[in-house]
Structure formats: structure tokens, C-alpha cells
Amino acid sequence: MQTIIYEKPKTLTDTPTHFCPGCGHGIVLRLIAEIIDTWGIRSKTIGLAPVGCAVLAYNYLDIDMCEAAHGRPPAVATGIKRVHPDHVVFTYQGDGDLAAIGTAEIIHAANRGENITFIFVNNAVYGMTSGQMAPTTMLGQKTATTPSGRDVINYGNPIRICELLAVLDGSSYLERVSLSSPENIRKTKKALEKGFKTQIEKRGFSLIEILSPCPIYWRMDANESMKYIDEDMTRTFPLGVVKDWEHKN
Amino acid sequence: MKQLLTGNEAAAEAAILAGCRYYYGYPITPQNELINYMSVRMPQVGGTFIQAESEIAAISMVHGSAAAGGRSMTSSSSPGISLKQEGISYLAGSELPCVIINIQRGGPGLGDISASQADYFQAVKGGGHGDYHTIVLAPSSVQEMADLVYDAFDMSDNYRNPVMILGDAQIGQLMEPVEFYKKQKNNLPAKNWSLTGAQGRKRNIIKSFYPVKGELEEFNAHLQKKYKMIEEHEIRYEAINIHEADIILVAYGTSARICKEVVKKSQQFKFKVGMVRPITLWPFPKEIIRRISEKVQCILTVEMSAGQMVEDVRLAVESRCPVHFYGRTGGGVPTSLEVIRKIVEIVPDNKVANTLLKLAEVK
Amino acid sequence: MTEKIILAGFGGQGMMLLGKLLAQAAMVSGKFVTYFPSYGTEVRGGTAVYHLIISSEEIFSPLIEEADTLIVMNQPSYQKFKGILKADGLLVLNSSLIKLKNHSDVRIQKVPATEIANKLGNVLVSNIVMLGAYLITKKLFSANQILDQLKIILKGKRGDLFAINKQALESGIQAI
Numbered sequence: 134m135q136t137i138i139y140e141k142p143k144t145l146t147d148t149p150t151h152f153c154p155g156c157g158h159g160i161v162l163r164l165i166a167e168i169i170d171t172w173g174i175r176s177k178t179i180g181l182a183p184v185g186c187a188v189l190a191y192n193y194l195d196i197d198m199c200e201a202a203h204g205r206p207p208a209v210a211t212g213i214k215r216v217h218p219d220h221v222v223f224t225y226q227g228d229g230d231l232a233a234i235g236t237a238e239i240i241h242a243a244n245r246g247e248n249i250t251f252i253f254v255n256n257a258v259y260g261m262t263s264g265q266m267a268p269t270t271m272l273g274q275k276t277a278t279t280p281s282g283r284d285v286i287n288y289g290n291p292i293r294i295c296e297l298l299a300v301l302d303g304s305s306y307l308e309r310v311s312l313s314s315p316e317n318i319r320k321t322k323k324a325l326e327k328g329f330k331t332q333i334e335k336r337g338f339s340l341i342e343i344l345s346p347c348p349i350y351w352r353m354d355a356n357e358s359m360k361y362i363d364e365d366m367t368r369t370f371p372l373g374v375v376k377d378w379e380h381k382n
Numbered sequence: 383m384k385q386l387l388t389g390n391e392a393a394a395e396a397a398i399l400a401g402c403r404y405y406y407g408y409p410i411t412p413q414n415e416l417i418n419y420m421s422v423r424m425p426q427v428g429g430t431f432i433q434a435e436s437e438i439a440a441i442s443m444v445h446g447s448a449a450a451g452g453r454s455m456t457s458s459s460s461p462g463i464s465l466k467q468e469g470i471s472y473l474a475g476s477e478l479p480c481v482i483i484n485i486q487r488g489g490p491g492l493g494d495i496s497a498s499q500a501d502y503f504q505a506v507k508g509g510g511h512g513d514y515h516t517i518v519l520a521p522s523s524v525q526e527m528a529d530l531v532y533d534a535f536d537m538s539d540n541y542r543n544p545v546m547i548l549g550d551a552q553i554g555q556l557m558e559p560v561e562f563y564k565k566q567k568n569n570l571p572a573k574n575w576s577l578t579g580a581q582g583r584k585r586n587i588i589k590s591f592y593p594v595k596g597e598l599e600e601f602n603a604h605l606q607k608k609y610k611m612i613e614e615h616e617i618r619y620e621a622i623n624i625h626e627a628d629i630i631l632v633a634y635g636t637s638a639r640i641c642k643e644v645v646k647k648s649q650q651f652k653f654k655v656g657m658v659r660p661i662t663l664w665p666f667p668k669e670i671i672r673r674i675s676e677k678v679q680c681i682l683t684v685e686m687s688a689g690q691m692v693e694d695v696r697l698a699v700e701s702r703c704p705v706h707f708y709g710r711t712g713g714g715v716p717t718s719l720e721v722i723r724k725i726v727e728i729v730p731d732n733k734v735a736n737t738l739l740k741l742a743e744v745k
Numbered sequence: 746m747t748e749k750i751i752l753a754g755f756g757g758q759g760m761m762l763l764g765k766l767l768a769q770a771a772m773v774s775g776k777f778v779t780y781f782p783s784y785g786t787e788v789r790g791g792t793a794v795y796h797l798i799i800s801s802e803e804i805f806s807p808l809i810e811e812a813d814t815l816i817v818m819n820q821p822s823y824q825k826f827k828g829i830l831k832a833d834g835l836l837v838l839n840s841s842l843i844k845l846k847n848h849s850d851v852r853i854q855k856v857p858a859t860e861i862a863n864k865l866g867n868v869l870v871s872n873i874v875m876l877g878a879y880l881i882t883k884k885l886f887s888a889n890q891i892l893d894q895l896k897i898i899l900k901g902k903r904g905d906l907f908a909i910n911k912q913a914l915e916s917g918i919q920a921i
Binding site for chain 2: 175191
């Protein structure tokens with residue numbers, strides 16, 4: 134007799150993803166699909182796809198989805214949530230989308246305390262456009278537009294979104310997690326669950342920042358990029374809960 | 383019952399009566415009466431009002447509510463409408479219905495806060511990127527503002543296309559008696575494409591991205607077919623004295639009111655002035671203008687711009703008769719006297735010109 | 746008939762309400778009416794001017810090039826708009842605040858509106874005093890027609906506002 138211990142979530146479509154080898158997006162999308170399956174919320178979940186590597190997220194998730202202009206998912210999600218206040222609405226955004234061109238939208242969605250879950254995949258680089266600097270690119274990190282490494286004088290410092298949003302009264306739950314190991318992936322799933330729970334219980338704005346590998350534009354192999362997250366990225370972007378409505382300071 | 387309202391307030395009330403329940407805006411003069419009115423009325427009818435962080439966010443919120451199936455609207459004035467162009471292109475590309483009101487002010491740049499018609503190109507030629515059209519409606523009175531806002535929602539739902547109301551500071555702030563009598567059409571197509579959660583059906587996706595070679599061309603062909611259908615069914619204009627006219631004025635909105643006065647004054651003289659007032663700026667009433675151009679001596683287009691709609695008039699006329707232009711910019715509103723002087727300048731017949739000079743003195 | 750009125754004063758002197766009462770009275774009596782505010786960029790203290798046209802025929806441009814009547818509340822407004830009044834037009838001016846140098850062609854009604862309003866106990870009703878003076882001069886509408894509209898506009902506001910405005914209207918009528 135066969136026992137199924139691991140299978141493709143129903144909420145993932147059969148479409149093969151376009152992501153590069155070693156990319157973290159596939160993992161995050163799978164985690165979202167697992168939660169939707171387990172919680173049985175497929176028919177009341179609406180997702181927002183960004184512009185960037187994850188633009189085709191709607192090809193992989195078998196739920197109602199909307200594309201938004203670059204950086205605008207928080208505003209578009211706000212418009213959707215006001216029509217369907219009891220649905221689960223989430224955005225899926227990269228670092229360019231959420232932390233550069235969409236900075237105003239994410240800050241004001243947080244400030245309004247929009248009861249929406251924001252999934253922020255931070256890989257510190259613009260993948261889709263061939264590896265340019267992201268707002269979260271680390272000091273010293275080489276990218277297509279910081280060929281000698283990011284320096285403070287010319288490019289400023291990497292933006293820590295969770296800490297930035299934490300000072301706003303409207304944000305309820307903010308956590309930074311990573312995909313660097315099976316253990317961290319499990320923690321990421323827990324954080325995503327907490328984000329959706331925050332919304333379903335109408336506790337307001339939640340954002341999960343996920344440190345995710347981009348071996349191609351980090352010029353590394355998959356193992357090295359996992360090590361890079363643990364040893365380098367987390368120094369700039371420390372993991373952990375930044376704000377939690379359950380444990381108010 | 384008639385009410386004395388500004389064009390801005392009439393637009394807001396008409397939107398609410400037409401079933402708009404999602405309004406997102408950002409303050410800018412001269413459309414502030416509209417956003418202020420919405421902030422009071424939307425909560426009264428259980429609707430959503432958000433003062434967004436930017437024009438870009440406001441149009442993006444419209445994007446979301448429209449995708450979710452709600453009747454949605456935003457409004458602004460020229461500089462703010464420039465900011466909304468990104469969202470308008472996405473809305474057109476995602477085939478989402480919504481209404482956008484532009485109460486035009488002077489430009490370019492920050493310009494001024496007085497009436498202008500200098501956003502014509504932006505409104506009718508696209509404004510944002512890509513091959514798309516918004517349906518553009520141009521009211522010339524407060525009553526017509528209310529009526530057209532009603533129609534705008536029905537048209538946008540019918541064609542799954544953004545509709546823009548192109549007013550100006552004068553129409554927006556002018557108070558006139560207005561009556562709300564229109565009823566929402568009830569034979570509009572069901573929004574089974576909208577995002578409601580995939581319950582008992584396949585998922586719905588709202589998008590404008592077609593990266594697979596050939597898909598986008600196919601989608602554009604579909605859009606063009608739709609635009610052609612809109613051109614066939616939705617052209618609206620008002621024609622006055624076009625059959626016996628020697629010269630035809632073409633003007634919309636505020637400029638059209640002034641031209642109507644010129645037409646009325648000219649009735650006491652042998653030289654006959656008629657006019658065409660486009661109500662839909664896109665689709666543009668080119669067929670009627672083409673037909674007229676075969677019979678009249680010349681056409682005079684009057685605008686509060688440096689000459690924008692006149693290009694569409696010339697495209698329609700295709701050199702069958704001379705097309706002249708009179709315009710004021712930077713907050714200037716043409717007067718009937720100025721328009722008459724321009725007519726005197728362009729009519730080919732001296733005798734007629736002399737009569738018209740006398741006409742010019744008529745107050 | 747067509748009556749083109751320019752109303753001008755400091756922002757805050759209530760010209761907006763004065764014109765609105767006339768406009769609404771015109772509307773309910775079945776006339777065509779346009780009422781157009783022309784603001785400066787100042788919120789307070791600048792000159793506020795309103796173009797009000799009442800007609801038995803369709804009104805084209807709501808902007809007045811030549812006024813039948815000019816109602817002015819202060820000196821700067823008078824200086825700025827006196828040229829727009831037609832030769833045999835009517836000038837209603839707040840003589841408490843405007844010193845008039847020969848403006849001989851036109852018909853002039855001088856109303857010490859600020860003084861009268863002060864005597865009534867509220868300087869803010871000087872606009873309604875002016876309205877009373879205009880009403881009795883042009884006789885386009887009766888006092889009751891205006892008071893009906895005043896009731897509608899003041900609906901939901903404090904009751905004593907109506908009483909003092911009514912007094913102001915009557916004082917304006919008697920001042921002529």
C-alpha cells in the first residue's frame with residue numbers, strides 16, 4: 134500500500150514555472166498554495182501579482198488574481214479589499230516593486246492599517262531586468278548598476294522595510310524570515326500562516342519579508358547563495374518578528 | 383426637483399445615483415468640491431471613500447475595485463490626471479470599467495487653476511502608453527455633467543473600458559440648476575470576469591501582460607475591434623443650423639457655450655453661422671464634420687488651447703474646405719466678440735465681412 | 746429678461762450667500778440661471794467675485810463682460826469692477842466702506858450695510874442688508890421668495906440665524 138507523504142498542492146497549477154534554477158519564488162508560491170489548501174480558502178482568496186520576476190504568479194496559483202502596475206499592488210489590493218472585505222487578499226511583491234517604486238503605496242497601506250497580507254520577497258537584486266541594484270542591495274554587493282559594489286555615498290543604504298513600517302501605528306504584524314534551510318522554510322510557512330491569520334481575524338496590516346536566493350545575479354551556485362543569506366544578508370536584515378499584535382511591547 | 387449645484391457636485395451626486403460605491407481621490411483645485419462631496423455622501427450610502435496618498439494610488443485603487451466588480455471612480459485636474467496615466471493604460475489594457483473625471487486647468491506644469499481645454503490630446507489620443515482609447519465625454523453644462531456621468535458608468539460597463547469625463551474649471555465650479563432623473567440601464571452584461579473568489583468556477587485573472595509571442599498582437603486586435611464597435615455606436619454631438627450655414631463652428635464644453643451665443647447673434651444677418659458640438663470627443667464625430675465640410679465655405683474651431691481638437695477636425699475634413707482656429711490659453715476664455723472678430727477675419731467675402739463687423743458691435 | 750449681476754467683496758463678506766439666494770430664487774421661479782465664483786488663490790481676505798446671470802432665455806457664457814448690476818461691499822472691489830458696469834446700469838454699494846468719486850452715468854444705491862448690520866448686532870449680515878436694498882430697487886423677486894430660500898439654506902443651523910437675516914433683509918429694504 135502506498136501512502137502519500139508529499140504532493141503538489143491543489144492550488145498550484147500544472148504550469149511549469151519560469152523561475153531560474155535555485156530561485157526562491159517557487160518555494161514561496163508553494164507555501165502559499167499549501168496554506169490555501171489546508172485552510173480551504175481557495176474560493177475566498179484573491180492575490181495580487183507584481184511587476185518583476187513574480188509577475189507570472191497568476192499562472193501558477195489557481196485562485197482569482199489581479200496584476201498591478203509596478204509598485205501598485207498595495208493600492209490595487211486596497212481597492213479589491215474594500216469590495217470584498219471578508220475575502221483573503223494578499224499581495225506578492227519583490228524588493229523593487231515594494232521597496233522602491235511602490236514605497237508610497239506600501240507605507241500608506243500600512244498607515245491606513247489595511248487588513249491585507251503583504252508577502253515581500255527580498256532577494257536584494259532586480260532579477261527580471263538583468264540584475265540591477267535593488268533598494269535592498271547590501272553595501273558592497275555587486276550588481277549590474279553597482280559594478281564596484283554598492284557604496285553609501287553614491288547609492289545610500291539598503292532599506293529595512295519591516296523596521297521602517299514598524300514605526301507606523303497602522304501595522305500589526307511584521308516578520309522577517311528566510312528560505313536558506315528547511316528549518317527556515319518551515320518558519321517562513323509559519324510566518325505566512327500568521328500573516329493570513331492576522332487578516333482573517335481582522336487584526337490589520339501584516340507583512341512577511343522573505344530573504345530569498347537569486348543565485349543567477351548573485352553569481353553563485355545554489356549552496357553558496359543559501360550560505361550568503363545566512364552569513365551576509367541576515368547581518369543587514371536580521372531575522373525575526375519585528376512587530377506582533379499578539380505580543381505588544 | 384431641481385437643485386443649484388456646481389458641476390463638481392453634480393458629477394459626484396450623479397455617480398452615487400448611478401451606483402458608484404468606490405471613490406478614490408486626491409485634492410486638487412479646481413475639483414475639490416467633488417472629493418469633498420464624496421467624503422460626505424459615500425459613507426451615507428455605505429460606499430467607500432479614500433483620500434489616497436497620491437493620484438497614482440487613487441487610480442490604482444480604482445483598478446482594484448473595478449477588478450473586483452465594483453462601480454469605481456476617481457477625479458482630478460490636469461496635473462493629477464497626468465499622474466493617473468499609468469493606471470489608465472493598465473485599466474484599458476486589463477479591460478476594466480471605471481469613470482475618470484478631469485476638471486481641466488491651465489498647463490503645462492503646475493499652470494494655473496483656471497479653466498482650460500489643453501488636455502484634449504492627452505484624453506483622446508491615449509495619454510498613457512500603448513494602443514488604447516478611453517471613451518471621452520465633454521459636458522457643457524451642469525445638467526449635462528450629471529447626465530453624462532450616468533451614461534459614463536453604463537458605457538464603461540458595457541464595453542469594459544475606462545470612460546473619461548473631460549470638463550474644465552468653469553464647468554466644475556459653475557452653479558446651475560440640475561435634476562437627477564436618469565436611471566441605470568438594467569441590461570448591462572454580467573461581470574462574470576470579475577474577481578470574487580474562484581467559487582465553483584475556474585479562476586479569473588485580470589491582467590494586461592501578454593509575454594508569449596503573438597498573444598499581445600491578438601489581444602490588441604481584440605481591443606481595436608472593440609474600439610471600432612464603440613465608434614459605430616457611441617458617437618454623440620449636437621448640431622445647430624448646419625443645413626443653411628456658410629460657416630460652421632466646432633467647439634466642445636465651455637467653448638461651445640460661447641459659440642452657441644455667436645450662432646444666436648448671427649441669426650439676424652444673412653451670413654449664416656452653424657455649429658457642431660462634439661459630446662463624445664473620442665469617438666470623434668468625424669462623419670458629420672466631413673459631410674458639412676462639403677457644403678460650407680469654411681470651418682472655425684474654437685478651443686481653450688493652442689489648437690488640439692482642430693487637428694481632429696482637419697483629419698475629418700480632409701482639405702475639403704479651409705479649417706481655421708481660434709484659441710485662448712492659460713486661463714483665457716474666448717468671448718463671443720472675439721469669435722465674431724475671428725469670423726470676420728476669415729470669411730472670404732468682403733460684403734459679408736462688413737455685415738459681420740456690424741454684428742461684432744452687437745452686445 | 747436678462748439680469749447680469751457682478752457681486753464682489755472681501756472673501757468672508759458673504760457675497761457667495763447673497764448670490765446663492767438670488768440664484769435659488771431664480772431657479773424655483775423657473776428662470777435660467779448661472780452662478781459662477783471666481784476665486785483668487787487666497788482662502789481669506791482676497792477679493793471674491795461672483796458672476797450671476799438670471800434670464801428667461803438659455804444662458805450661454807456664464808462670464809459677464811458687461812454687467813446690468815454691480816453689488817460691491819468694499820473699496821478695492823469697487824475700484825476693480827466699476828468698469829464692467831454698463832452705462833445705464835445699477836450700482837449698489839456698501840457706503841460704510843466705499844468712498845465714491847463721480848460715477849455719474851449709472852444709477853447708484855448707497856447702503857450703509859456694515860453700519861446697519863452692526864446695529865442689528867452681527868456685522869456678518871451686511872450681505873443680506875445689501876440684498877434687501879437690491880431687491881427693492883430691481884424688484885426681480887419679493888422678500889418672501891428670498892426668505893423661502895434662506896430657510897432652505899439655513900436648514901439644520903441655529904434658529905436665531907434666520908431671524909437676524911430676516912431683520913437684515915428688511916433693514917436693507919427700508920434703507921432705500
